[in-house]
Structures are given as structure tokens and as C-alpha cells.
Amino acid sequence: MSSLARACPHCHTAVGEMSDTERDRLARKRWRKQADRAANATYIALALLVIGAIWWWGAPPQGWFFPPPVGALVSLPIGLALYLVGRGWLLWLRLPRNRPPPE
Numbered sequence: 559m560s561s562l563a564r565a566c567p568h569c570h571t572a573v574g575e576m577s578d579t580e581r582d583r584l585a586r587k588r589w590r591k592q593a594d595r596a597a598n599a600t601y602i603a604l605a606l607l608v609i610g611a612i613w614w615w616g617a618p619p620q621g622w623f624f625p626p627p628v629g630a631l632v633s634l635p636i637g638l639a640l641y642l643v644g645r646g647w648l649l650w651l652r653l654p655r656n657r658p659p660p661e
Contacts, residue, residue, distance in 0.1 A: 585658040593651050599644035606637030 564576050565584055576584070610633030617627040625631075650656060 582659045582661075586661070589651065589656075589658040593648065596644050596647040596651060599647070600641055603637045603639075603641035603644055606633050606640065610634035610637055 564580065610630045613633060614622065614626045614630035617630070626634075
């Protein structure tokens with residue numbers, strides 16, 4: 559890390575003298591990065607859910623038969639769990655106490 563850096567490039571912790579506006583900007587950047595990661599987790603989860611549903615529907619014999627194929631049995635619960643975790647993370651980030659200060 560450079561001796562001239564005001565914040566850690568990895569965790570964004572302030573290591574030097576920073577003004578309040580710089581700290582607020584850094585907090586908003588960190589919050590935005592976390593919100594983007596949570597949103598991406600929900601997108602991946604939705605893709606897993608769609609893949610699992612298509613797999614279940616398209617496997618012979620075609621339709622919603624029981625027991626479902628192994629691929630659907632793996633994809634659907636993982637997608638559902640990841641979706642719930644991602645949405646919970648987004649809701650937690652959007653609570654007023656977790657939001658960064660406004661610009």
C-alpha cells in the first residue's frame with residue numbers, strides 16, 4: 559500500500575487524514591459495492607431456479623413428474639436458498655441505519 563494512500567484499497571478503511579465528505583463518499587462506495595454483490599447473488603439464484611425448472615420440465619418423461627431429476631433437485635433448492643439470502647442481504651442494506659449518509 560502506498561504511503562500516500564488515504565484509505566486501504568481492499569477494505570476502504572481510512573488510514574490517513576480524510577475530510578468528512580471523503581469519508582461519506584467512501585462509505586457510499588462501500589455500500590454500493592455490497593448492494594451490487596447482493597443483487598448479483600439474486601440474479602444468479604434466479605438463473606439457477608429457471609435452469610432447475612427447465613431441467614425438471616424437459617427431462618423424460620416430459621412434464622412435472624415425481625421424483626424430479628437429480629439436476630433439478632440440486633439446482634432448485636440452491637437457487638431458492640441463494641435468492642432468500644440475497645434478498646435478505648439487500649433488505650438489510652436498505653434499512654435506514656445501514657444506509658450511507660446522503661450526498
